Amino acid sequence: MRDPEYIYTYVRHKDEQDLCKLEMRMFFGFDVPSNVLKSTVDIDPSRSPFMKERLDVMYKDTSLDGLLEQVAQLEIDEATFRVVCLNATELGATKKIGHSERRKIERTIGLRIQGEPDLDNPDLVFGVVSLDNHWYFGKHMESEAIWFQHQQKPHMYSTALSTRVARAVANIAVPQPDGVRAIDPCCGIGTVLVEALSMGINITGRDINPLVVLGSRKNIAHFGLKGDVTIGPIADVMDTYDVAIIDMPYNLFTHITAEGQLDILKEARRFAKKVIVVTIDTIDHMLTEAGFAITDRCIAKKGTFSRQILVCE
Template identity: 65%
Template structure:
């Protein structure tokens, strides 16, 4: 007979919601966080990532118990003690990989059944602890749940806007791709514009500074950061004047459609980036592979971020 078992080491299940145009960008962010990706909207990893960092994550389940049937899960729950008020949620609100969504009424019955087995005080409105369970490929996983808070949405309305700036979702993903694990990492956005990437990066605690040759957008960037209560150094000046070195750089490449810059100017930016950073994430609407290699970088990963018919390439270079 199959037996339930408790996990020996931490394991996390992440669920995702993304538009089809964002599929490739989401997978690149996955690879940056975890070292691999998933074709489906669920990923299992031993790496702990705050789900609010990603614009695509829906929730994270830290697995405490794994069972091969709902009856076994009920039996395990009966031995489970919660020292804080709690509620229990079934995460199968959407299709997860090959596992079909569980209907609303059935989910509620399952949640109630598990909640009644747990020793402790249930509180559906303001619980101190959020437990959850999910069915994936015939296996039930139970644990603590952390829901994603879409902070990037709060950043959509800035005092200063720029028609060609990245969307907050793309900017947040790009910041994560450049700095997936922020501890001890210093980053720079040397063509920061009105600070879309800076806002997302600083809101996630990434140690980043900004720079731009346009004094007006520097002022706008500082005001946008201040509007959200974020501290970040933004300096006026070209990347050629940067003397410090950084672990990562993010460059939303200026292009001729909106900015007067030559191919030589773009190459100069990339060469200066090679001088100051070990890792570069480039966002570009043009194919600039030869230019990147000429600057001394190797392309190690990439994707295309789409919005309708408009496409941006996101290129990871070392």
């Protein structure tokens, strides 16, 4: 039995390229410069703010005719179906296929499937794509922009991470959630918590400010999620965690000193095996002093404003 194969397509702004590639490395163990990636790793495309869709490869061939012969073997009983061609844009080095040609490919493949087509509300959606001189066919899963639904929160800070960056950070911290315990010990209004909890990540929140803890709890409840957020300094964290996410405080209301930043990192070293640090300052020396090694990093940009995302172990 061959290993499963998945094809993921991506949509991202040029400012998000570096962040997207770090998320890729955490999910798949490698990154690609293009907007399409092949892997044997199963990731729900709705987890990533950059993924557009996923094709679960069932058949592949060097020619469309060869693929059609394989598709003719497909049995879907009484289920209805629809076929979509993924070549609506350039995918890596593969050129875009025009609209009329894509519709023709979809109809040709649909005629080979023994089932009832339904373009509006099908039971099954199949995809076909031409990529690197091969043709692929399989189940198609379109990404749902869940992060977009979280943009408007009851409580917001102008300096908080965007929902897209927060979702990517949660994925970088916990690419495979099974059995992983995470904490955001400086959670603020819970932007990262909302994204992580919506993906089934086992994460708890904490903040020293009672007002922002209240806001975080209300934000979580607003989206029908459940998660624990406690009040208190990071020094009072007694449990141990697989990973901590620290968006280093920096705005006008925190007045944190360099010594305060170092204390946060030293405390995180005590209770977490791995830490994802978000910072506007270069703090490599602090991380070294706290006992961390930086294993990966990226820059998350928004116009002229930049944040560093550091993976530390």
